[in-house]
Amino acid sequence: MFTEYDLAALWITLKLAVITTLILLLIGTPLAWWLARSRWRYKFLFEAVVALPLVLPPTVLGFYLLIALGPHGPIGGLMETLGGSPLAFTFTGLVIGSVFYSMPFVVQPLQGAFTAIGERPLEVAATLGASPIDRFFSVAVPLARPGFLTATVLGFAHTLGEFGVVLMIGGNIPGVTQVLSIAIYDHVEALEYTQAHWISGSLLLLSFLLLMSVYALNRRFSVVKP
Amino acid sequence: MSIEARFRIDRDDFTLDVDLTIPERGVTALFGPSGCGKTTLLRAIAGLEASQNGYLKVGDEIWQDEQKNLLPHQRPIGYVFQEPSLFAHLNVQRNLEYGLKRLRGVTPKVSLKHAVELLGIGHLLERKPHQLSGGEQQRVAIARALAVSPAMLLMDEPLAALDMIRKHEILPYLESLHRELDIPVLYVSHSREEVARLGDNLVLLEAGRVQAMGTVSELFSRLDLALAHGPETETVIKAVVAGYDEEFELSYLDFSGGRFAVAGKRLPLGSAARLQILARDISLTLEHQTKTSILNIFPATVDEMTYEGTAQITVKIKIGSVAVLVRITRKSASELGLQLGQAVYAQVKSVALLS
Structure with a gap:
């Protein structure tokens, strides 16, 4: 079954996925709302940046993050001047990398859901006395519920499976930055196929169950919608 | 007390430029062809x-001028959109309460119960919007707009998205709103029928500008407007229920030019009603016919005449002070020798009692 290192990697993987998803929901929701509703003509620039991790090799993203977060990079340097330590090869660094890496998987479903709501329900809410913030929470969020569900699960599941970015900026330190996907790699390198099977099978099952739940639930929601 | 509105809105292909004063009583219809700017104005x-x-003053309160511009949620209005637009995630009851909960300290003039009764939706409260028919959804949307006790009810072609049957299901409710509530209503429509049935005042819009304003009766009978022309030309007369003949089941309705006898629904004595007469349902005679099946004959004078195509003439006659349009053939006019100011008798073959 799982070794002590594998369990540590599982724990770090889950912690990373949960924290990343929460952060992404917090910053992704206003970003998606803005992308869905703004009529600014250069908005496509932001859409392209958000979508970049979909096409970029994760190592490219990881490489730039490594430089930025390292002691000589702008962010790592800033951290050092502020009396902290550089973020490369730390769990915080992993979280930052994951947030970028999984961003489109959270922002795009939300943006799609907000766009699908359209202007009308919000106008109705306005004529019924709801302020902009009130309209967002009482109308937009509930109507975008399938989008939130998809965004949460995709963000979570995608972070579970990340490899390249984590390898570049996490450095594969067991108990600190070693996640499951890299643990599998290590086991295969060491020809420990049984271990690799266990972890791979678990990840496969977990990801499948998560995605299956999303699609099943969203089908139920879409039946409820007119 | 009135509503003063001045707006100028420039679009690529269209400019709305209006300056109008709307009476703060009754239903004011904003009428015109599609694309004339009526929805934009609303x-x-x-x-x-x-x-x-923009400038908007409702009663004594400025809603919009150079210094001030209330946001939509700060304006005490009820708005009914063309499509019902209920919140899909809330049931009927919670849709109705949405605006009510946000009133903040204002005591509602219209109780939710009253709005529910007026629109006949008491049995639907637990349902979700997708379980309602289009007509039911629109009734809920109207009740929801009323429940906030608006200073003004704005309705944007609330019947346009519905089929004939649903339309006739909702019209009586709109008529009763009109009778029972003292809220000014701005009603956008491109349907003559709805304007005739519901409107008190009329604003005619054409290509983003106000073409004419006045009461429905007045504008419907103005020969210089397009309204007076076409096959459905009609006159709307306001009358008061003066009696009922039990034996023949006829209502008597008094207007300033006389009394109509009309078959149809019995309305309470003294209540206001409106009568609709198609121009082609009136004939003119020079002498008072006595041996005739026609019940409603009035002495009148010829006030104005205009050609309607080449074979027909639209005649505006005055019965007392009330202007009524009559459509006759050019041949008939010539044989009667009709002239302006001439005394005639108007024989009204059929009258519709609208409310």
Whole structure:
């Protein structure tokens, strides 16, 4: 079954996925709302940046993050001047990398859901006395519920499976930055196929169950919608 | 007390430029062909459409001028959109309460119960919007707009998205709103029928500008407007229920030019009603016919005449002070020798009692 290192990697993987998803929901929701509703003509620039991790090799993203977060990079340097330590090869660094890496998987479903709501329900809410913030929470969020569900699960599941970015900026330190996907790699390198099977099978099952739940639930929601 | 509105809105292909004073009583219909700007005007009044140098004063309160511009949610309005637009995630009851919960300290003039009764939706409260028919959804949407006790009810072609049957299901409710509530209503429509049935005042819009304003009766009988022409030309007369003949089941309705006898529904004595007469349902004679099946014959004078194509003439006659349009053939006019100021008798073959 799982070794002590594998369990540590599982724990770090889950912690990373949960924290990343929460952060992404917090910053992704206003970003998606803005992308869905703004009529600014250069908005496509932001859409392209958000979508970049979909096409970029994760190592490219990881490489730039490594430089930025390292002691000589702008962010790592800033951290050092502020009396902290550089973020490369730390769990915080992993979280930052994951947030970028999984961003489109959270922002795009939300943006799609907000766009699908359209202007009308919000106008109705306005004529019924709801302020902009009130309209967002009482109308937009509930109507975008399938989008939130998809965004949460995709963000979570995608972070579970990340490899390249984590390898570049996490450095594969067991108990600190070693996640499951890299643990599998290590086991295969060491020809420990049984271990690799266990972890791979678990990840496969977990990801499948998560995605299956999303699609099943969203089908139920879409039946409820007119 | 009245509503003063001035808006100028420039679009690529269209400019709305209006300056109008709307009476703060009854139903004012904004009428015109599609694309004339009636919906844009309504949205500007609601604050949903931005306008430069807009001005809006409702009663004594300024809603919009150079210094001030209330946001949509700060304007005490009820708005009914063309499509019902209920919140899909809330059931009927919670849709109705949505605006009510946000009133903040204002005591509602219209109780939710009253709105529910008026629109006949008491049995639907637990349902979700997708379980309702289009007509039911629109009734809920109207009740929801009323439940906030608006200073003004804005309705944007609330019947346009519905089929004939649903339309006739909702019209009686709209008529009763009109009778029972003292809320000014701005009603956008491109249907003559709805304007005739519901409107008290009329604003005619054409290509973003106000073409004419006045009461429905007045504008419907103006020969210089397009309304007076076409096959459905009609006159709307306001009358008061003066009696009922039990034996023959006829209602008597008094207007300033006389009394109509009309078959049809019995209305309470003294209540206001409106009568609709198609121009082609009136004939003119020079002498008072006595041996005739026609019940409603009035002495009148010829006030104006205009050609309607080449074979027909539309005649505006005055019965007392009330203007009525009559459509006759050019041949008949020539044989009667009709002239302006001439005394005639108007024989009204059929009258519709609208409310």
